[in-house]
Amino acid sequence: MVSPRAVAADVLVVGGGMAGAIAALAAREAGARVVLARRAPGATALSSGAIGVAPDPLALPGEPLRAAREPLEAARRLARLRPDHPYAVLGERLGALPEALAFAARVLAPLLAPPLERPRFLATPFGTAVPAALCQRSQAAGDLLAVDGALVVAGLRGHLGLDAALAAAGLERYRARGGPRAFAVEVDPGLGEVGLFRPHELARALEPPGAAEALGRAIRAALPAGAGAALVPPVLGLRPEARVPERVAAAAGIPVAELLADVPSVPGVRLQAALEAALAAAGVEVVQGALQGAGPGKPAMVGADEITAPRWVLATGRFVGGGVVRRGTLREPVLGLPVQAAEGREAGVDLAARPAASLTGAARSGPQPLLSAGLRVDALLRPLDGRGRPAADGLFAAGAVLGGHEQASDGTGLGVAILTGYLAGRAAARPGGGE
Amino acid sequence: MDYDVIILGGGANGTGTARDCAMRGLRVLLLEKADFGVGASGNSSGMIHGGIRYMLSDRHVTALACRDSGYIQRIAPHLLFRIPFLMPFTTRAAGATLRDRAAWYATEVYVGTYDLFQPLKRGKPSTRLSADELYRLEPGLRPGLRGAVTLDEWGIDAFRLCALNALSARAHGAELRTWTAAREILAEGGRVRGVRFRDALTGEEGEARAPVVFNATGAWSPALARRSGAAVPMRPGKGVHLTLDRRYSNYGVILSAVDGRQMFVMPHESESIVGTTDDDYYGDPDDLEATNDEVEYLVEGAASLLPGVRNARITRAWCGLRTTIYAYGPNEDALSREHQLHDGAAYGRAGLLSLVGGKLASYRAQAEEATDRIVALLGRAPVPCRTHEEPLPGGDEVPDPAALARAHPVAAPVAARLVYRHGGRAREILRLLEEDPRLGLVLCRDEGILAAEVVHCVRHEQVRRLQDLRRRCRLAVGACAGLDCARVAAQLAARELGWSPEQVRAELADLLDAGWRERRPILDGAQLVQEELVRGAHAAAGAPW
Ligand SMILES: Cc1cc2nc3c(=O)[nH]c(=O)nc-3n(C[C@H](O)[C@H](O)[C@H](O)COP(=O)(O)OP(=O)(O)OC[C@H]3O[C@@H](n4cnc5c(N)ncnc54)[C@H](O)[C@@H]3O)c2cc1C
Ligand SMILES: Cc1cc2nc3c(=O)[nH]c(=O)nc-3n(C[C@H](O)[C@H](O)[C@H](O)COP(=O)(O)OP(=O)(O)OC[C@H]3O[C@@H](n4cnc5c(N)ncnc54)[C@H](O)[C@@H]3O)c2cc1C
Numbered sequence: 001m002v003s004p005r006a007v008a009a010d011v012l013v014v015g016g017g018m019a020g021a022i023a024a025l026a027a028r029e030a031g032a033r034v035v036l037a038r039r040a041p042g043a044t045a046l047s048s049g050a051i052g053v054a055p056d057p058l059a060l061p062g063e064p065l066r067a068a069r070e071p072l073e074a075a076r077r078l079a080r081l082r083p084d085h086p087y088a089v090l091g092e093r094l095g096a097l098p099e100a101l102a103f104a105a106r107v108l109a110p111l112l113a114p115p116l117e118r119p120r121f122l123a124t125p126f127g128t129a130v131p132a133a134l135c136q137r138s139q140a141a142g143d144l145l146a147v148d149g150a151l152v153v154a155g156l157r158g159h160l161g162l163d164a165a166l167a168a169a170g171l172e173r174y175r176a177r178g179g180p181r182a183f184a185v186e187v188d189p190g191l192g193e194v195g196l197f198r199p200h201e202l203a204r205a206l207e208p209p210g211a212a213e214a215l216g217r218a219i220r221a222a223l224p225a226g227a228g229a230a231l232v233p234p235v236l237g238l239r240p241e242a243r244v245p246e247r248v249a250a251a252a253g254i255p256v257a258e259l260l261a262d263v264p265s266v267p268g269v270r271l272q273a274a275l276e277a278a279l280a281a282a283g284v285e286v287v288q289g290a291l292q293g294a295g296p297g298k299p300a301m302v303g304a305d306e307i308t309a310p311r312w313v314l315a316t317g318r319f320v321g322g323g324v325v326r327r328g329t330l331r332e333p334v335l336g337l338p339v340q341a342a343e344g345r346e347a348g349v350d351l352a353a354r355p356a357a358s359l360t361g362a363a364r365s366g367p368q369p370l371l372s373a374g375l376r377v378d379a380l381l382r383p384l385d386g387r388g389r390p391a392a393d394g395l396f397a398a399g400a401v402l403g404g405h406e407q408a409s410d411g412t413g414l415g416v417a418i419l420t421g422y423l424a425g426r427a428a429a430r431p432g433g434g435e
Numbered sequence: 436m437d438y439d440v441i442i443l444g445g446g447a448n449g450t451g452t453a454r455d456c457a458m459r460g461l462r463v464l465l466l467e468k469a470d471f472g473v474g475a476s477g478n479s480s481g482m483i484h485g486g487i488r489y490m491l492s493d494r495h496v497t498a499l500a501c502r503d504s505g506y507i508q509r510i511a512p513h514l515l516f517r518i519p520f521l522m523p524f525t526t527r528a529a530g531a532t533l534r535d536r537a538a539w540y541a542t543e544v545y546v547g548t549y550d551l552f553q554p555l556k557r558g559k560p561s562t563r564l565s566a567d568e569l570y571r572l573e574p575g576l577r578p579g580l581r582g583a584v585t586l587d588e589w590g591i592d593a594f595r596l597c598a599l600n601a602l603s604a605r606a607h608g609a610e611l612r613t614w615t616a617a618r619e620i621l622a623e624g625g626r627v628r629g630v631r632f633r634d635a636l637t638g639e640e641g642e643a644r645a646p647v648v649f650n651a652t653g654a655w656s657p658a659l660a661r662r663s664g665a666a667v668p669m670r671p672g673k674g675v676h677l678t679l680d681r682r683y684s685n686y687g688v689i690l691s692a693v694d695g696r697q698m699f700v701m702p703h704e705s706e707s708i709v710g711t712t713d714d715d716y717y718g719d720p721d722d723l724e725a726t727n728d729e730v731e732y733l734v735e736g737a738a739s740l741l742p743g744v745r746n747a748r749i750t751r752a753w754c755g756l757r758t759t760i761y762a763y764g765p766n767e768d769a770l771s772r773e774h775q776l777h778d779g780a781a782y783g784r785a786g787l788l789s790l791v792g793g794k795l796a797s798y799r800a801q802a803e804e805a806t807d808r809i810v811a812l813l814g815r816a817p818v819p820c821r822t823h824e825e826p827l828p829g830g831d832e833v834p835d836p837a838a839l840a841r842a843h844p845v846a847a848p849v850a851a852r853l854v855y856r857h858g859g860r861a862r863e864i865l866r867l868l869e870e871d872p873r874l875g876l877v878l879c880r881d882e883g884i885l886a887a888e889v890v891h892c893v894r895h896e897q898v899r900r901l902q903d904l905r906r907r908c909r910l911a912v913g914a915c916a917g918l919d920c921a922r923v924a925a926q927l928a929a930r931e932l933g934w935s936p937e938q939v940r941a942e943l944a945d946l947l948d949a950g951w952r953e954r955r956p957i958l959d960g961a962q963l964v965q966e967e968l969v970r971g972a973h974a975a976a977g978a979p980w
Contacts, residue, residue, distance in 0.1 A: 046968065048975035124977025125922065127936045160873050160886060163926040170936030196876055262922060262976035263968065319964040320971075326959050355727040356963075357956040362724070364951035365944075365980045370958060371967060408970035408980055 005305045007285070009035040011428045012300065012309035014291050014334060015323065017044035019399020019417035019424075020315030021275040022100075024284045025107050026425030027313070034284045035309065037291040037302045041272050042321030043400060044414065048260040049139055049234060049267030050122050050132035051104075051112075052407065053097065053415030054078045054087070064178045065145055068118050071133040071415070072097045078412070084343055084404035086416050091379045093423060097415075100422035101133055107282070111240055111274035113140035121145060121179070123153075123231055124260045125162055127170015129179070133415055136267055138236050138245035141229050142257030144171070147180040149228025153259075154219050157188040161199060162233040162259065180229075185222040190214040202235040203266045207242040216251025229254055234261035240270055240277075295335055296394035311394040311428040314383065315421060316401050318374060323401035329353045330373050332401070338386045341376035341403025343367035343410075349386050367409050374403030381424045396424035437644045438464045438610075440809050441630055443617045443659070444651035445469075446476035447593065447795050450600035450611075451802035451822070452649055456809060457607035458825070459818040464643050465601070465609060466632050468616030470903045472597035474653045476795055477906060478755030480676065480699070480710050483507055483515065483589040483796045497549070503800045504589055506823035510799075511591070511599060513833045513858030518590045518701055519559070520687035523569060523576065523583040523740060549586070559587045573684055575743050588687070590703065593795055594906035595856055598896055599827040605897070606828070614899050620648055620663035620787060627779065627786040636899060647812050649805060650789040654720045654756035660789065665782055667789045672757040673716035675729045677957070679707040680748040680914040683741050692736035700737045700744065704852070705881075706913075709737045709744070716756060725752035725956045748961045750914040751953040760792050774801055776808060786812055799823060829858030836861075843868060844875055845885065852883040856908060857891075864891045879920035881913030889924050893931040901925055901942035902949050914962070916950055916969045922976060944979040 009032075013024045016038025024036045056074035059067075069077070075097055079088035087094050098115075105112045112134050113120075119131035120143035129144055140146070151171065155164030164184035171182035191197075191205050191214075206212050219230050236258055237244030249256040261267050279286055287307065293300025296312045316323025316334060325331050330339040330352040339352045346359055346369035359370035375383045375397050382390040383397045398420035400413070407413030438461075442453050445467025453465040467473075483504045508515050550560040564583045570576065601611050617630045621642065629644035652659050656667040687701035700709050712729045730752055738745040760775055773794055779787030788808060793801045803820045810817060833854060840850040843865040853861040867887040868875045874887035892898055892907040901924065904910035910924050911917030921943060929939045947969075958966055974980050 043967070043971065046971065048972075050975070124975075125926075126940050126977040128940070128977040130975075130977065158873060160876055160923055160926070163930065166926060166929060166936055166939060173936075193872070196873075260976060262972040263918060265972075265975075319967040326963050328959065355956075356958040357724075357727050360955045360958065362952065362955070364948050370963070371970060406970070408974035411974075413971070 007035055007305055007307045009033045009285070009307065009309040011035070011311050011313065011425070012037065012307055013313045013315060013425070015042070015315035015317060015321060015399065015401075016275070016286065017042040017315065017317055017321055017399060017417065018271070018275065018414050019317075019421040020313065021279055022104055022107075022418050022421030023313040023315055023398050023425030023428070025278060025282050026103065026422045027429040028282045028284050030426055030429035032429035035287060035307050036279060036284050037287045037289065037300075037307065039290045039322065042317040044275070044417070045268045045272035046263050046265050046320065047268045047271065047414055048262065048265055049136050049258065049271070050130050050260055051134035051414040051418070052130070052411045053101070053119075053133035055131050055411040057081055062177065065121050065129070065174065066118075066178055068131060070117050071101065071119060074119075075415070078410065082343070082404070082410070084341060084347055085410070085412070086377075086402050086405055086420060087412070089377060089379060089404070090419075090423070093379060094419075096423060097419050100419045103422055104418045105134055107278045108274050110277075111136055111270060113137045121174075122260055123167065123171055125167055125262075127167040127173070127182070129171070129174055130260060136258075136270065138258050139260070139267070140257065141249070141255035142231050142259070144174055144179040147229045149180065150224065150226050151180040151182045152223060152227045152230045153182060153184045154222065154230050154232050155184065155186045156202070156233060157186050158193065159197065159202070159233070167231070167259065183224055183227075185224070187215070187218040187222045190218060198264060199233070199235050199261065199266050200238060200264055200269065202233070203238045203244075206235065206244050207237050207239065212237070212244045212247035213251040216248040216256070219248070219252040219256065223254065227254055230256045231259055232256060234258040234266050236266070238266060238269055240274060291334060293334070295392045310431070312396065313424045313428050314395065314397040314401055315399045315424070318400040321400060324374055332375060335392070337375055337383050337391055339373050339375065339403065340384075340386070341374055342369035343372040343404055343406065344369050347376070347403070365409070368406070372403055372406040372409070374401050377402055380427060381420055394428070396428050398424040436646055437629070438462045439645060439813055440647040440649055441466065441643055441645040442649045442651060443630065444474070444653060444655075445471040445597060445601060445611070445613060446474045446651060446653055447472075447597055447600070447798035448790055448793050448801055448805070449651035450597045450604060451798045452651060452805045453604035453609050453611065454600045454607065455802045455806040455820060455822050457604045457609040458821055459806060459810065461809070461813070463604065463609035464645065465604065465611040466615050466617050466630065467611070467613045468635070468655075470613050470900070470906060471601050471897075472594040472906050474655070475755040475757060476597050477594040478674075478676070478753050479593055479795050480708070481591050481593045481795070482518075483591050499800060500794070500797050503797045506799060507591070508589065510823065510825065511596065511827045511830045511858070513829060513854055514595055514599070515589050515591050516855075518588050518687045520586040520588055520689055520699070520701070521564070521569065521573060521583045522586060522689045524581040525691070525740070561585050561587070573686060573688065575684060575741050576688070577740055577742050586689075590701070592856065598907060599829065602828045602896060611897065613897060613903070617652075617659060618662070620650070620659065620665065620784070622664070622784050625783045625785055627784050647786045647788065647809050649809060650787065654758050656758070656789055656791070658720075663784075665779055665784050665787065667777055667791060669791045670759045671716050671720070672713050672759055673723065673754055674711040674713055674757055675725045675733065675752055675754045676708055676710040677730065677733050677752050678750045679709065679744065680750050681705060681707065683707045683744055683747060688740060690736060690740040692732060698733070698736045700741055706750070707747075709733045713757070720756055723754050723756065724952055725754050727956055730956050748914065749957040749959070750916075750962055751912070751950070752957050753953050758791055773797065776805060788812070829860040832859045834859065834861060839865065844872075849877060849883040849885060853885065853888060857888075860891070864888055867891065876923075878923055879910070879913060879915060881915045882909045884908050884910060884920060886923070886927060889927050890931060893928050898928065901928055901946045904928070905946070905949060911946055911950055914965065916954065916965055917947060918965070918969050918972060921946055921973070922978070940977070940979050943973070947973060947978065
């Protein structure tokens, strides 16, 4: 039997993904005592590695990559088009976006590359480019606008995960928009039979001394003349401290970058690990387990721990994280808050009980109210009850638990988590909350 | 003339008839507007049953259906699986009325009589189970049942049945075009002379000429006939099935829906299938989706005997259109005739033969009858049918999965699924690993799909679109909804078919669209979580949104 432990804090953050971690770190920096409770890794640990603030909804299809608007301007444009989006709900607080991104880049400095004025354009396995406001250091050299010379897509011999020829052929399309020339090569990572390895297994195999260097040398040997950077599958080490990207690049003699990932996502695992390291370094107390409680000011249970804090940040994610569930009807399971925000006209108090087919459109692409369902908040990120009033004193929400956005349909995921986490964390750090 | 016969529709009847015609030496063209099996055939319950339903009206039909079921076991033994069904007695012995008892007795006699036909399809005789025995076999059944009778039936992967008939037809010289729709049936001087068609992928339009056209376009026939100045009367009915992520019963269970209609829950591989609804449908056959009430109806019905189903994870809802003979006859005769061949001569389309109705279970016999008619219309001397003797591709020398798994670097369940889907051809597929060990990658752990299987299907099974792999090897139809497998399969297909990066993305989008339409009405619980994952992962990796 573990004996019960009573913990008092200024701020209790529920959820350990990007939103919760940034909220905890922001509150901590503002001087608050912070406890973070989290059950398991959520969507953050599955993300591709690119941190999307917003693709510019008004960008013209063929416009030069250099013409891309800075992330704040792109987010403002999105907010004007989509009144339900958290960027729109935040009103003028959206202006804190650059500050929030800089904060995230600073607290996650070992992992993330510093932000630029413009988005970076990162390549997918299909040879398309995704604009990212922030990305991992292991990806930055792949920015289509940063490559000096030709971009070489290096497939790993014996591995099916990436078809380098396909990716390179796709990237060729961006040349007209200012992107580099792209070539495909195949290299032997020297790991023996890797054909049946999953991405994370490959990543682990590259960590031991010598392995990353061998891959780097193989890339160097395969480079065509004029190569400016090499793109490899997203498998450059699971643990940031193994420094696989740096070692591969040193041996290759040119910048080496990872492509974006689907699942299982090695960069996602690294991002989650970096968040945990940052929480530990900042002195946030992390409690492992599912939280049950009645809200700010009242004791909440996580395993045997009883935590009491006057202000809470709910950063429990959406369906993957468990912050929103559906069993016949949509529910927010921790506090029973109403789920009433979503993209499109379906939002409102009746949202939760509508049948699945009524909350989805027949065309897969485009907004799907069911997939973007979540909490409705005011501009201070206070969850609203069914009558549109703040549901509880001292309660804030951040990240994917907020409705009205969905990364698949509007490209906003981790960017929303960073901005709302930052704002909610800072607000919760102040006694009285809010302003 | 270019061909002796043009066959429209790539369902069981179209492909089965193409095979028979080709085996009898006719020059055959088959046009399928999408892919083999996409219509009623692939979306049927896949039961190769003996037509117990017709026993009261026409035992001849039952005998015929049972015999044909036996034939299908002979020509495609790998593709058939035995499903013992349980038909529980639902009322309690204590409160049973005289009528209940009479009904139990009638069921036993009924099923007992059916037993007489079982040897024809190598079925086991029915057994009467006590309540104890019943609960030992099916502990998930709700309490209070008095017992059951068993009923031996057979199931089949109907998509593969269509594809195998098509492949066999091709091997016998038939030309088959998928994603190519007949736009109009052409006629001249009271006779058909061919069809005008359009290839949906290349946009190519053309005409093909033949003195006989066999219209097996199922629920689409009335529209095609109208466009061609002909008429095919029928009554289309929509049928919905649900797939549950795991087995909720060890046997098939026959049960009653809220309105008293008969329904079933049956295990298929590692999943359960619940079926079906049956309602008139006069909408667009190309725009078919399950509705919320259909889903609810099926869940309610299934949960009435298997309460666990109420909390089941539904992974998809899929539908098809039955074509029932118009004005389903009050007289015995119309009832017993499961299908009709309409001759177009009546309305100035001599040489046009249209099929209405026609069960999956007796597709081979129907194809034989249609081919006899086609041969006669062509004025040729009769040639004997051999479709019940010659195995379908992979149907001969079906290997033992365990031995295959020992001889190749694959897990036993993966080998077993490969043998189920490909029979003897599983050996060829595994031989691909010798040249390229990477193809031993299991792309989908839900469905045990090997990379080699994808490559084999693309090379040899007339795959033109990525979504064709849903039907050839169940790509992205399992609970995972294409999370792991879709992108790599797209890359493999692209390499074989020379797709450009834009085409690969378009094909992937099309594959995801097809899955989305089947999941939209059932998204709940864990399957909704999976949906967020699938959308997130594919969007992040650059699939079109
Ligand atoms: C597969 C996938 C790929 C994606 N790729 C990208 C991408 O490339 N770029 C991008 O910008 N966005 C991407 N997104 C979207 C993005 O990942 C999410 O929007 C973002 O991670 C949400 O962060 P979060 O912190 O709000 O939620 P999550 O990361 O889901 O975290 C929620 C946390 O709350 C915890 N929790 C929930 N309930 C409780 C409870 N009762 N008690 C304790 N803890 C609880 C969970 O355990 C978890 O730790 C992707 C999403 C998915 C699913
Ligand atoms: C829900 C349900 C459950 C069933 N269960 C069973 C069962 O368990 N056992 C059983 O024996 N029977 C069952 N049936 C009946 C059985 O599925 C059908 O009778 C049989 O599949 C009909 O096959 P078909 O080839 O005639 O039609 P279909 O399979 O519908 O084929 C018609 C084809 O024509 C194509 N087409 C349409 N228009 C054109 C055009 N203009 N040009 C070219 N091609 C065109 C379509 O794309 C389609 O592939 C079931 C039916 C349904 C709906």
